[in-house]
Amino acid sequence: MAYQAFDVTVSNHIAHLQLKRPEQFNSMIPAFWSEILTIFDALAADPAVRVAVLSSTGKHFTAGMDLAVFANLAPAVEEEGRKREELRRKILNLQECFSIIERMRFPVLAAIQGGCIGGGVDLVSACDMRFATRDAFFHIAEINIGMTADVGTLQRLPKIVPEGVVREMAFTGRRLGAERAHQVGLVNQLFDSHEAMLDGVMAIAAEIAGHSPLAIAGTKEMLNYSRDHSVADGLNYIATWNSAMLLTVDLPEAIAARSQKRQPAFDNLSPPAAKLI
The missing domain is CATH 3.90.226.10 (2-enoyl-CoA Hydratase; Chain A, domain 1)
Structure with missing residues (x-):
């Protein structure tokens, strides 16, 4: 365009x-x-x-x-x-x-x-x-x-x-x-x-x-949130976030790539959900 x-x-x-x-x-x-x-x-x-x-x-x-x-x-x-x-x-x-x-x-x-x-x-x-x-x-x-x-x-x-x-x-x-x-x-x-x-x-x-797009998205979310909230609020949020996001294939892939001395391969994030209205 x-x-x-x-x-x-x-x-x-x-x-x-x-x-x-x-x-x-x-x-x-x-x-x-x-x-x-x-x-x-x-x-x-x-x-x-x-x-x-x-x-x-x-x-x-x-x-x-x-x-x-x-x-x-x-x-x-x-x-x-x-x-x-x-x-x-x-x-x-x-x-x-x-x-x-x-x-x-x-x-x-x-x-x-x-x-x-x-x-x-x-x-x-x-x-x-x-x-x-x-x-x-x-x-x-x-x-x-x-x-x-x-x-x-x-x-x-x-x-x-x-x-x-x-x-x-x-x-x-x-x-x-x-x-x-x-x-x-x-x-x-x-x-x-x-x-x-x-x-x-x-x-x-x-x-x-080259990094995990899921980890990058989470990092940006946490940095922006912590800028505008207390340390306690930020710690509580990252605990909740990672309880949902930590069990991902990206973590073992990153560790395996480091041990094998190669570039990791990460899937793209899913597209945003379609607007309902």
């Missing part, structure tokens, strides 16, 4: 989503928001996908939300209460475009070059890992246009980096450079070039894809 904002390929259990509007600095046009939901819905339904890489083209990863999206947020009704309710639903719909990334059964890795601005920070904050070129920078730009960021940055970023760093970025509108982003843990690894970054991230994606 052809998309306006993305190129999408799937190979060797790795889905690669690439923003493809470099001349416009990959700004998040209206099509971006509908397409990202469609793409991740399709990837979720594809049992062969075990990891996804999100990258971009050109000088900047993304310039953030396109002005046309702001225009589309204008409510169609006049009555004040209904106008506000409609606007709230539109904001929630935008949030869903990134929340869907967290709900994927597989990890999503972001490869970032140049500017990651505004909505770009919301996007990569929802990913499992972030990698960047040395010229990259992160910019919570909303404060500079008189608004509060509302699509996930202020909710997710404090769970990734020290809260003081987020507050400095959000209150001042200053850029966070790649070196500092690496120091505070926003970025896993820095690369000298875009090409080297893509090679490195694809190698990590391949390593993830």
